[in-house]
Amino acid sequence: NAGVTQTPKFQVLKTGQSMTLQCAQDMNHEYMSWYRQDPGMGLRLIHYSVGAGITDQGEVPNGYNVSRSTTEDFPLRLLSAAPSQTSVYFCASRARDVAGPYNEQFFGPGTRLTVL
Amino acid sequence: GQSLEQPSEVTAVEGAIVQINCTYQTSGFYGLSWYQQHDGGAPTFLSYNALDGLEETGRFSSFLSRSDSYGYLLLQELQMKDSASYFCAVVGNYGQNFVFGPGTRLSVLP
Numbered sequence: 001n002a003g004v005t006q007t008p009k010f011q012v013l014k015t016g017q018s019m020t021l022q023c024a025q026d027m028n029h030e031y032m033s034w035y036r037q038d039p040g041m042g043l044r045l046i047h048y049s050v051g052a053g054i055t056d057q058g059e060v061p062n063g064y065n066v067s068r069s070t071t072e073d074f075p076l077r078l079l080s081a082a083p084s085q086t087s088v089y090f091c092a093s094r095a096r097d098v099a100g101p102y103n104e105q106f107f108g109p110g111t112r113l114t115v116l
Numbered sequence: 117g118q119s120l121e122q123p124s125e126v127t128a129v130e131g132a133i134v135q136i137n138c139t140y141q142t143s144g145f146y147g148l149s150w151y152q153q154h155d156g157g158a159p160t161f162l163s164y165n166a167l168d169g170l171e172e173t174g175r176f177s178s179f180l181s182r183s184d185s186y187g188y189l190l191l192q193e194l195q196m197k198d199s200a201s202y203f204c205a206v207v208g209n210y211g212q213n214f215v216f217g218p219g220t221r222l223s224v225l226p
Binding site: 033035040041042043044045059090104105106107108109110 | 120149151157158159160161164203205214215216217218219
């Protein structure tokens, strides 16, 4: 199992450019999420999905779009990059937790994005 | 809304015991998770508490008091490799989303 994979690892954009951060998981997890982490801070939830075709906004969704056409993939699109979007982006997945207490999220290695 | 508070930094020596506290205010609560993150790395899961009490996993234990909106992570027999940032996270909205605390940077000294 590759777990959660993200591409690219690093990216530099100019203000106004658009791009898509890719995320894929091979664990057949229903739940997937995107977070951003600014220096010295915790993770903030951007968007999440509880299954193919279902997405919802997190704490900081403005400027980002997501879609979930398959269980495996959950791309994050930056519509018009701004310097405030300079951050490290993490994708995460976890199994649906219906009755049990276990609630582990598996994180990808992250994408380090700089917007000039 | 939801907010979590943790100490920003904690320092301890090898072999010692350290406790990292987390207090939260939330409109919906399902459980409290703890994650470890080394510099430049991704967060990794440590523990999860849905019910009041202590959960033990090797050298790490986590405690939750729902009535006090409070939890802590206890690290025993500290090792140099435990130097990292530790985040508590409230699991809300029927388990669908997470809100992370600001993190506690633990430095383990020889």
